[in-house]
Amino acid sequence: MDAAPQYRRELLRQKVTQIPTEAAASSAKAGSEEGRWRLAEGELLFGGQPFRVERLDAWRARRFEVAVGYTNKALPKALLPVPLLLYALSRLRQDEWLAPGEVLSLWKMVLAGAKAPEPQAVCEAGFQWACLEKAEQEGASYYRLPQQADAEAASPPEAFLDVRDAARVRICLEHTPLSALARLGEISRLEAAGGELWARPNLLRISHAPDQALVDPVVCWLREHHPAFRSTMETLKERRGKVMLHENLLAARVSDLGLKVMLEKKFGGPGQLVALDAGFVAFPTGLLPELASWMKKSGHVIKSTHADESP
Amino acid sequence: MPMNPLNLQEVKATDLDVFVNPADLRQDLQALADYVRIHEIKRGYRDNRIPQAHQQRLLKLMSDPASAAKKDQFGDAKWIEHLDAVCLALKWVGYDTEGKYMGYSSSEPSFPDNFMEFDEGQHRNFLQLPLQAQEERILEIHLKAGEVGASEFFSRSTLGRLDSFPSFGCATGVVPTIAFWKVRRHLLELLAQCPVGVWFSTASLLDHLRLHDPWFVIPKVVPDAVRKDSLRQGRYANFVERKPGDWNHDKPISERDPEGFAKVEGRFIERFLEGVPLVLGYTEVAYTRSKTESPIEPSRGLLPAFRITERLRRAVRQEVAEPKVTVLPNFEVHVESLFFPARTEAQLRPLGELVQRGIVTVFKLTKSKVAAAQAAQADENAIQTLKALSGRELPQNVEHELRDWAGHSEKFILYEGFGVLEGRREATGVGRFVVETISPSFALVHSAEALYRHLEAAEQVPLRIRHADNALAAPAHVRSRIAPTAVPPSAPVKRPVKVKRSLRTTLWFADGEAHAAFCQLLLDAKCVLAADRRALTVSYPPQAEPQVKECLRKLKENYTLAVEDIES
Numbered sequence: 116m117d118a119a120p121q122y123r124r125e126l127l128r129q130k131v132t133q134i135p136t137e138a139a140a141s142s143a144k145a146g147s148e149e150g151r152w153r154l155a156e157g158e159l160l161f162g163g164q165p166f167r168v169e170r171l172d173a174w175r176a177r178r179f180e181v182a183v184g185y186t187n188k189a190l191p192k193a194l195l196p197v198p199l200l201l202y203a204l205s206r207l208r209q210d211e212w213l214a215p216g217e218v219l220s221l222w223k224m225v226l227a228g229a230k231a232p233e234p235q236a237v238c239e240a241g242f243q244w245a246c247l248e249k250a251e252q253e254g255a256s257y258y259r260l261p262q263q264a265d266a267e268a269a270s271p272p273e274a275f276l277d278v279r280d281a282a283r284v285r286i287c288l289e290h291t292p293l294s295a296l297a298r299l300g301e302i303s304r305l306e307a308a309g310g311e312l313w314a315r316p317n318l319l320r321i322s323h324a325p326d327q328a329l330v331d332p333v334v335c336w337l338r339e340h341h342p343a344f345r346s347t348m349e350t351l352k353e354r355r356g357k358v359m360l361h362e363n364l365l366a367a368r369v370s371d372l373g374l375k376v377m378l379e380k381k382f383g384g385p386g387q388l389v390a391l392d393a394g395f396v397a398f399p400t401g402l403l404p405e406l407a408s409w410m411k412k413s414g415h416v417i418k419s420t421h422a423d424e425s426p
Numbered sequence: 427m428p429m430n431p432l433n434l435q436e437v438k439a440t441d442l443d444v445f446v447n448p449a450d451l452r453q454d455l456q457a458l459a460d461y462v463r464i465h466e467i468k469r470g471y472r473d474n475r476i477p478q479a480h481q482q483r484l485l486k487l488m489s490d491p492a493s494a495a496k497k498d499q500f501g502d503a504k505w506i507e508h509l510d511a512v513c514l515a516l517k518w519v520g521y522d523t524e525g526k527y528m529g530y531s532s533s534e535p536s537f538p539d540n541f542m543e544f545d546e547g548q549h550r551n552f553l554q555l556p557l558q559a560q561e562e563r564i565l566e567i568h569l570k571a572g573e574v575g576a577s578e579f580f581s582r583s584t585l586g587r588l589d590s591f592p593s594f595g596c597a598t599g600v601v602p603t604i605a606f607w608k609v610r611r612h613l614l615e616l617l618a619q620c621p622v623g624v625w626f627s628t629a630s631l632l633d634h635l636r637l638h639d640p641w642f643v644i645p646k647v648v649p650d651a652v653r654k655d656s657l658r659q660g661r662y663a664n665f666v667e668r669k670p671g672d673w674n675h676d677k678p679i680s681e682r683d684p685e686g687f688a689k690v691e692g693r694f695i696e697r698f699l700e701g702v703p704l705v706l707g708y709t710e711v712a713y714t715r716s717k718t719e720s721p722i723e724p725s726r727g728l729l730p731a732f733r734i735t736e737r738l739r740r741a742v743r744q745e746v747a748e749p750k751v752t753v754l755p756n757f758e759v760h761v762e763s764l765f766f767p768a769r770t771e772a773q774l775r776p777l778g779e780l781v782q783r784g785i786v787t788v789f790k791l792t793k794s795k796v797a798a799a800q801a802a803q804a805d806e807n808a809i810q811t812l813k814a815l816s817g818r819e820l821p822q823n824v825e826h827e828l829r830d831w832a833g834h835s836e837k838f839i840l841y842e843g844f845g846v847l848e849g850r851r852e853a854t855g856v857g858r859f860v861v862e863t864i865s866p867s868f869a870l871v872h873s874a875e876a877l878y879r880h881l882e883a884a885e886q887v888p889l890r891i892r893h894a895d896n897a898l899a900a901p902a903h904v905r906s907r908i909a910p911t912a913v914p915p916s917a918p919v920k921r922p923v924k925v926k927r928s929l930r931t932t933l934w935f936a937d938g939e940a941h942a943a944f945c946q947l948l949l950d951a952k953c954v955l956a957a958d959r960r961a962l963t964v965s966y967p968p969q970a971e972p973q974v975k976e977c978l979r980k981l982k983e984n985y986t987l988a989v990e991d992i993e994s
Contacts, residue, residue, distance in 0.1 A: 354887040359904070360871070385897075387897065401896040
């Protein structure tokens with residue numbers, strides 16, 4: 116194929132650049148949130164859900180289906196025109212393109228008798244919603260799945276993050292890779308001000324972020340180049356793991372030293388009964404029946420205190 | 427009304443078949459209550475009875491399992507059914523007794539999902555009653571059960587052997603006007619005058635009643651309403667005698683029959699004696715040993731003797747004494763009571779093992795039970811309980827040991843449903859969640875969810891570790907004293923694959939004749955190698971290299987040979 120491929124990269128970028136205006140306009144939950152941006156307590160929501168790149172892709176695919184506008188309850192979802200076309204395109208090899216006419220045989224086999232849209236129209240709708248790439252040669256159109264949906268995927272952090280403000284970072288939405296935007300949403304509190312989107316470091320969000328988020332190149336770059344992010348992450352590093360709250364375990368106070376030693380000998384082991392300070396022991400809940408049975412056999416009794424009885 | 431002195435004829439029961447109720451109804455009622463309390467019992471869909479599986483288990487808990495297991499001609503365990511009915515009347519248990527008709531064609535109700543519910547409050551209230559009041563309640567329920575068709579005239583008693591009058595038409599006539607419960611109470615009061623343990627003739631009792639109290643069942647004057655409206659007019663119009671199998675005969679006993687009293691009231695007395703008083707252990711009865719079939723139904727004169735027990739005398743005279751409890755230095759607790767001491771037993775059972783049951787019931791206090799009781803209920807105090815029951819100080823050694831045993835319950839205190847906070851408690855407001863401070867680094871906390879939110883709000887970056895049921899484990903890279911760090915999954919072990927290698931050299935000939943000549947030379951040299959006549963090749967392993975070289979040298983004698991390596 117000699118013709119240059121065409122792809123509507125601007126569609127996603129336009130959608131992303133709507134964030135500051137749309138989010139500023141609707142901070143409250145609206146009736147229908149499909150395809151809408153919203154900032155709720157510093158969290159970027161898309162369609163009412165925390166923003167992820169996959170959600171944007173899903174929205175694009177949904178718009179594609181709506182644009183085709185074909186429904187048939189008698190057919191399984193996988194056999195509707197859009198999934199059918201995407202399946203056919205997924206079978207193409209590298210550098211292969213598909214002419215709409217080539218799927219006619221498939222069309223006739225699955226959608227026989229139904230007033231299905233023409234393959235050409237479906238392909239064109241896919242192109243319009245940035246779900247397909249198009250190439251034109253000698254007056255004919257050819258399509259394939261997009262090779263790279265995000266044009267800014269390779270942008271370095273310095274190209275889209277403005278760190279001149281010591282307290283927050285300005286996000287240049289025209290050049291921010293979608294994955295980086297999602298990552299920034301995970302670790303910071305976002306705010307829309309002056310038609311721009313800003314990220315402010317948030318200890319809670321960073322602490323909740325998955326481990327791989329903290330080694331993400333964008334996050335690493337921020338730690339290196341922005342004082343507020345750096346200090347927040349250092350605080351996190353300093354505090355993380357210092358306070359632990361253990362749940363779904365049993366604890367007991369054993370006031371008889373001999374009994375405690377016997378229990379440790381009988382039930383001690385990695386992940387089993389463990390001695391704490393001041394005569395206390397902790398053990399997994401599943402160990403209780405065995406422990407209770409042993410206690411009964413050895414002539415001891417268990418006095419229980421339940422959490423719902425405590426003040 | 428003053429009663430005439432009872433002067434009954436004493437008899438010997440040596441030639442008779444004596445029957446004594448071996449079971450203690452009061453004890454069995456408690457056993458059933460305890461069973462229902464801990465079991466979920468779904469009653470029969472059709473018959474609304476306790477299912478067989480539960481009945482079998484219940485039988486083992488009865489005071490006399492063998493007699494309780496006896497079934498009537500319909501295969502029903504009547505003792506269990508009787509206990510069930512009494513428990514329901516006492517309101518200890520509740521279940522649907524009405525049922526519902528499942529369709530137009532249903533001839534009787536069904537009982538879907540009819541679960542027995544135990545009323546702890548009603549049972550506790552009963553136990554709180556003095557023994558006399560408990561006995562009165564049980565007696566009252568028995569006296570008031572069985573009116574009209576379920577009365578002694580028309581229904582077999584739980585333990586009785588005697589047959590009954592046919593009940594057809596008993597809803598009209600004189601029977602519905604009889605207050606049977608009053609009749610029964612009256613007879614019990616009469617019987618209570620008899621000396622205890624002496625066999626008396628039933629006939630003499632009947633004579634006494636005929637002479638002194640002939641209207642004890644059926645009133646002297648039958649109400650006018652019965653005379654006018656009922657089809658069954660007359661004093662004995664409800665009672666039909668017939669020969670066995672003579673179903674066509676339905677002529678009632680005549681009012682003018684000189685033996686009418688013996689035939690009707692006499693039969694009632696016999697059946698009464700093997701009814702309520704026998705079930706409650708108030709009477710013991712003696713049957714004739716004759717196996718021959720009675721010429722007239724219902725039978726008459728098959729229960730010629732009876733005697734009363736001390737229980738009847740005390741119950742009627744309201745002399746039921748509270749149990750006498752004595753704690754002995756050997757840790758035995760003796761409970762002396764003619765009637766089953768339900769409340770005392772309920773208090774003593776958690777503290778010791780039952781050693782002997784009877785008029786004197788013996789419990790042996792045990793360390794494990796006392797400690798377990800103390801552990802289960804913090805406000806339980808064995809010493810106070812025993813002092814209150816016996817009404818005196820305990821033997822010193824017993825009191826000393828009980829105090830020691832009570833302390834035994836504090837040796838292992840289990841905290842269920844709490845969380846453990848590990849690390850320095852620097853954030854303010856954490857203290858209100860702490861239940862027990864274990865050390866500066868550990869604390870038992872309640873409301874773990876709320877505490878976690880509190881620590882997050884305080885920017886303490888808390889780590890929440892929810893352990894698995896079977897092992898304590900912290901996530902990778904987390905150092906905890908409670909749980910070992912989970913070992914990160916190691917890289918998958920590479921499966922060893924052994925590959926053998928061999929090197930072969932192939933000579934490619936361009937000329938078929940030369941190839942054939944070379945093959946011939948090889949054969950002459952007795953060197954067998956892989957030769958391909960089509961491809962004109964000869965392949966050989968390194969070991970055959972000297973022989974191949976020798977053959978090539980011989981080939982040079984006839985051909986101009988040049989060997990060229992293809993790879994190079």
